[in-house]
Amino acid sequence: MDETLLTVNNLRTEFQSGARTVHAVNGVSFILKKGEILGIVGESGCGKSATCRSVIQLLPSGGRITGGEILFKGIDLTEKGEKAMRDIRGREIAMIFQEPMNTLNPVTTIREQLTETMPGKLNREKKREEAARLLRMVGIPSPEERLRQYPHQFSGGMRQRAMIAIALASKPELLIADEPTTALDVTVQQQIIRLLLDLRGTLGMAMIFITHDLGAASELCDRIAVMYAGKIVEQAPADVLFRDPMHPYTRGLIQSVPNLEDRGKRLKSIPGHTPDLSAEIIGCPFEPRCPLASEQCRRAYPEVFHLTADHYYTCWNAGKPDGRDTV
Numbered sequence: 001m002d003e004t005l006l007t008v009n010n011l012r013t014e015f016q017s018g019a020r021t022v023h024a025v026n027g028v029s030f031i032l033k034k035g036e037i038l039g040i041v042g043e044s045g046c047g048k049s050a051t052c053r054s055v056i057q058l059l060p061s062g063g064r065i066t067g068g069e070i071l072f073k074g075i076d077l078t079e080k081g082e083k084a085m086r087d088i089r090g091r092e093i094a095m096i097f098q099e100p101m102n103t104l105n106p107v108t109t110i111r112e113q114l115t116e117t118m119p120g121k122l123n124r125e126k127k128r129e130e131a132a133r134l135l136r137m138v139g140i141p142s143p144e145e146r147l148r149q150y151p152h153q154f155s156g157g158m159r160q161r162a163m164i165a166i167a168l169a170s171k172p173e174l175l176i177a178d179e180p181t182t183a184l185d186v187t188v189q190q191q192i193i194r195l196l197l198d199l200r201g202t203l204g205m206a207m208i209f210i211t212h213d214l215g216a217a218s219e220l221c222d223r224i225a226v227m228y229a230g231k232i233v234e235q236a237p238a239d240v241l242f243r244d245p246m247h248p249y250t251r252g253l254i255q256s257v258p259n260l261e262d263r264g265k266r267l268k269s270i271p272g273h274t275p276d277l278s279a280e281i282i283g284c285p286f287e288p289r290c291p292l293a294s295e296q297c298r299r300a301y302p303e304v305f306h307l308t309a310d311h312y313y314t315c316w317n318a319g320k321p322d323g324r325d326t327v
């Protein structure tokens with residue numbers, strides 16, 4: 001049986017901003033199986049959101065897909081029109097964002113927003129029951145009362161939960177979560193991550209979880225893709241990635257995750273910053289920041305090296321000592 005839900009092949013997405021063309025997604029490929037949670041991690045500006053917004057074709061103005069294919073259950077979404085995509089977005093693929101206030105409608109009740117995408121054949125009463133059940137499922141107390149309320153009457157964490165409930169109302173097969181815990185405090189973050197894990201367990205939903213927080217990704221994801229400058233630079237099962245990171249960028253990200261013992265100490269972050277994606281980049285875009293950089297890196301983008309069937313990276317010098325491992 002084919003368990004593949006989503007196949008993204010050599011996706012390219014650009015933003016036109018004045019005279020500049022920003023190459024936000026530069027040939028991204030990945031596969032997502034049914035019920036699987038894929039993490040996409042990387043610093044801000046690496047193209048994580050552009051990748052996921054391309055999948056559901058909700059790009060901000062100026063953004064467009066310029067190449068590749070997005071096969072959802074075998075059907076290429078890049079060939080679908082806006083109306084067909086609206087149907088898919090409403091029912092089969094749902095997305096949640098960092099800031100729920102931008103997604104929730106301030107002038108309609110939580111109940112209306114929950115019942116909007118429910119099947120038309122359900123009557124009003126059934127929809128209300130289902131809406132209450134969803135709120136209960138995401139851990140919102142007194143759901144009957146909450147249904148009558150508006151988003152501004154919810155706290156940050158509760159709003160995030162409400163947004164998840166709304167996303168789940170259509171029973172999507174794929175949930176795309178773009179930094180859903182970034183704006184929340186650590187305790188609420190933990191609760192939301194636990195909730196997403198529970199939901200995968202009970203609903204068998206696949207998920208793409210975008211984050212710049214490697215700690216959160218390690219708790220939630222089965223597999224992790226590390227993005228840099230619009231490309232995936234390393235991909236592996238989550239435990240393998242943390243145990244055996246190969247790309248110097250992945251290593252840098254892992255070293256900048258705070259350990260409990262290190263709280264309060266200065267974090268090691270990767271020196272330098274992400275490249276301008278409107279400029280032409282020859283060679284490896286991480287080269288200026290890379291402790292392993294060599295002449296070859298300045299000349300040519302690295303090939304894809306497979307360590308195992310499900311662990312690959314794109315780096316000419318990966319695995320060579322970088323001087324940081326020995327301190």
Ligand SMILES: Nc1ncnc2c1ncn2[C@@H]1O[C@H](COP(=O)(O)OP(=O)(O)O)[C@@H](O)[C@H]1O
Nearest residue numbers: 015017022024044045046047048049050060277
């Ligand atoms: N609406 C836009 N117009 C122009 N450039 C954009 C727009 N949105 C994103 N970009 C650029 O595309 C690149 C990738 O952005 P994004 O996908 O948002 O990164 P991430 O989600 O990893 O932080 C960045 O260089 C960003 O500046």
Ligand SMILES: [Mg+2]
Nearest residue numbers: 048049050178
């Ligand atoms: Mg983003």
